[in-house]
Amino acid sequence: MTHTGAIFWFTGLSGSGKTTLATAIANLLQAQNYKVYLLDGDVLRTGLCSDLQFSDYDRTENIRRAGEVAKLFMNEGYLVLCTFISPFISDRDIIRANCPLDKFHEIYVSTPIEECERRDPKGLYAKARQGIIANFTGIDSPYESAVKPDFEIDTTRLSIDEASIKFINHFELIVADRDSPNLRKDYV
Numbered sequence: 283m284t285h286t287g288a289i290f291w292f293t294g295l296s297g298s299g300k301t302t303l304a305t306a307i308a309n310l311l312q313a314q315n316y317k318v319y320l321l322d323g324d325v326l327r328t329g330l331c332s333d334l335q336f337s338d339y340d341r342t343e344n345i346r347r348a349g350e351v352a353k354l355f356m357n358e359g360y361l362v363l364c365t366f367i368s369p370f371i372s373d374r375d376i377i378r379a380n381c382p383l384d385k386f387h388e389i390y391v392s393t394p395i396e397e398c399e400r401r402d403p404k405g406l407y408a409k410a411r412q413g414i415i416a417n418f419t420g421i422d423s424p425y426e427s428a429v430k431p432d433f434e435i436d437t438t439r440l441s442i443d444e445a446s447i448k449f450i451n452h453f454e455l456i457v458a459d460r461d462s463p464n465l466r467k468d469y470v
């Protein structure tokens with residue numbers, strides 16, 4: 283499929299659903315022959331950003347590098363789905379400012395901390411509460427909510443499929459394939 287590149291930047295607390303949601307969306311888009319690249323915080327932190335920890339300074343540097351990588355893929359025509367806590371408004375705004383107009387879309391995964399902590403998919407909230415992990419976002423490290431995101435989604439009461447379809451409909455990404463069984467219910 284011919285389309286121009288863009289960045290979809292998922293920001294939100296650990297456990298809010300960024301990775302799960304972006305992966306499901308990427309699968310739907312790839313099935314439609316979109317060029318999609320998934321850039322995930324956990325993955326980048328094992329390689330390119332393995333020298334960084336979770337101080338405010340290191341998080342800012344992490345997001346700067348992630349933004350630069352995302353731009354490279356965007357310039358090659360990919361839809362880049364980026365999943366980083368990216369807790370600081372200023373860091374997210376810098377990436378937006380460095381992108382051509384309307385190429386950077388901020389997706390605020392606004393699942394409240396109570397739900398994220400209830401899910402605790404990696405057991406990190408429990409460790410943070412016990413003091414085993416320091417500087418944990420939402421516990422003893424800040425998260426600055428998006429003020430005017432391009433799209434906001436709270437995954438508390440949505441299935442992963444429902445959340446993915448809301449995203450795809452919002453950005454009008456799959457209009458050609460109205461007969462897809464995944465999408466039919468929202469298009470009729």
Ligand SMILES: Nc1ncnc2c1ncn2[C@@H]1O[C@H](COP(=O)(O)OS(=O)(=O)O)[C@@H](OP(=O)(O)O)[C@H]1O
Nearest residue numbers: 296297323336341344366367368369416417418419
């Ligand atoms: N102290 C602390 N605070 C927050 N998160 C922590 C911490 N220590 C480890 N982890 C794990 O690292 C993942 C977040 O990495 P990010 O690169 O997205 O963070 S940031 O944007 O630089 O703030 C995050 O992944 P997600 O749960 O997918 O968000 C955690 O698995």
Ligand SMILES: Nc1ncnc2c1ncn2[C@@H]1O[C@H](COP(=O)(O)OP(=O)(O)O)[C@@H](O)[C@H]1O
Nearest residue numbers: 296297298299300301302403437440441442445
């Ligand atoms: N609608 C939903 N969207 C995304 N995740 C959901 C949803 N409902 C439940 N979950 C669960 O919430 C957890 C989110 O974890 P994850 O995707 O790793 O979050 P994050 O990347 O923001 O840290 C997963 O265990 C996932 O199965």
